[in-house]
Amino acid sequence: MxxxxxxxxxxxxxxxxxxxxxxxxxxxxxxxxxxxxxxxxxxxxxxxxxxxxxxxxxxxxxxxxxxxxxxxxxxxxxxISRTFQNIRLFGEMSVIENVLVGMHNHLKTSLFGIFLSLPNTKKEELQAEQEAYRLLEYFELSHLINEKANNLSYGAQRKLEIARALATQxxxxxxxxxxxxxxxxxxxxxxxxxxxxxxxxxxxxxxxxxxxxxxxxxxxxxxxxxxxxxxxxxxxxxxxxxxxxxxxxxxxxxxx
The missing domain is CATH 3.40.50.300 (P-loop containing nucleotide triphosphate hydrolases)
Structure with a gap:
């Protein structure tokens, strides 16, 4: 098909x-x-x-x-999701935050609520972080979850961009x-x-x-x-x- x-x-x-x-x-x-x-x-x-x-x-x-x-x-x-010829990451955000951004289409609560850890978002925050961590493990980036995207090597940035694209499901x-x-x-x-x-x-x-x-x-x-x-x-x-x-x-x- x-x-x-x-x-x-x-x-x-x-x-x-x-x-x-x-x-x-x-x-x-x-x-x-x-x-x-x-x-x-x-x-x-x-x-x-x-x-x-x-x-x-x-x-x-x-x-x-x-x-x-x-x-x-x-x-x-x-x-449909994509990556770009010229890498487009949020350089000042952490690795895991970049992946979480990719999830916004299928989250019930807002990213704003998750990033601020508002009480009613705790459960979904945990689920989202677990999913993001799983993606980062897959791309061998889990040891860099709190690193700013700008600080990654070029190859790691490429992999992070693909992980973020996959996060949109x-x-x-x-x-x-x-x-x-x-x-x-x-x-x-x-x-x-x-x-x-x-x-x-x-x-x-x-x-x-x-x-x-x-x-x-x-x-x-x-x-x-x-x-x-x-x-x-x-x-x-x-x-x-x-x-x-x-x-x-x-x-x-x-x-x-």
Missing amino acids: DILEVTNLTKEFGGLTANKDVSMNVKEGSITAVIGPNGAGKTTFFNMITGVYQPTAGEIKLKGQSIVGLKPDEVAKKG PKLILLDEPAAGMNPKETKELTDIIKRMGKEFGVTILLIEHDMKLVMELSEQIFVLDHGEKIAEGNPEAIRTNPKVIEAYLGSAAVQ
């Missing part, structure tokens, strides 16, 4: 067409990648799915229901270049986490990534964009050997 159906999606900014007639279906429970050179329209595509931009034309359906026209917070409530999570800026050890750790994450959290993963080793290892299906248009789709082997993809993006070295 397809969790996400995108049909003929187009986005124009004045005279510039960032995406043109992009269509793709993402299977529920899968790990799917969107790749392409810089300027191919990948982040614009993510921004339309998450309600940051409204498409000029086309349709986006989550589990059969249109989400076109919804604002980002409304899209999040429908079950999404059906679909969009990861925008999750391995960007990571060293090989951090990238390997992240690859292992993403590989397990889908099944263990029951979430479908759609990612943009330039690290082809990570993409080829993780992805069941890959879509390739170039100059805003989809030029190929298929499994990793089909993409690795596709002449159009090699010419536009991968280069001959990626075929080895």
Whole structure:
């Protein structure tokens, strides 16, 4: 079953067409990648799915229901969360507070009440903190729960942003270049986490990534964009050997 159906999606900014007639279906429970050179329209595509931009034309359906026209917070409530190419954490807040912020959509009481420990929020505060701690343990960040997010290493900040996205309890999570800026050890750790994450959290993963080793290892299906248009789709082997993809993006070295 397809969790996400995108049909003929187009986005124009004045005279510039960032995406043109992009269509793709993402299977529920899968790990799917969107790749392409810089300027191919990948982040614009993510921004339309998450309600940051409204498409000029086309349709986006989550589990059969249109989400076109919804604002980002409304899209999040429908079950889509994301990370960003440029990390967007609350730097002066603690690690656990950043994760708690991600839970606000499914908490009955306000974050204000939880942070101030108001009497009627005690039970939910405890439950939220336990859930946040479980997520931080999963990402091997539990020893840093009281550390300010700004003080974390780059790799830890990347993992914290994914933990916060998972805290929204999404059906679909969009990861925008999750391995960007990571060293090989951090990238390997992240690859292992993403590989397990889908099944263990029951979430479908759609990612943009330039690290082809990570993409080829993780992805069941890959879509390739170039100059805003989809030029190929298929499994990793089909993409690795596709002449159009090699010419536009991968280069001959990626075929080895």
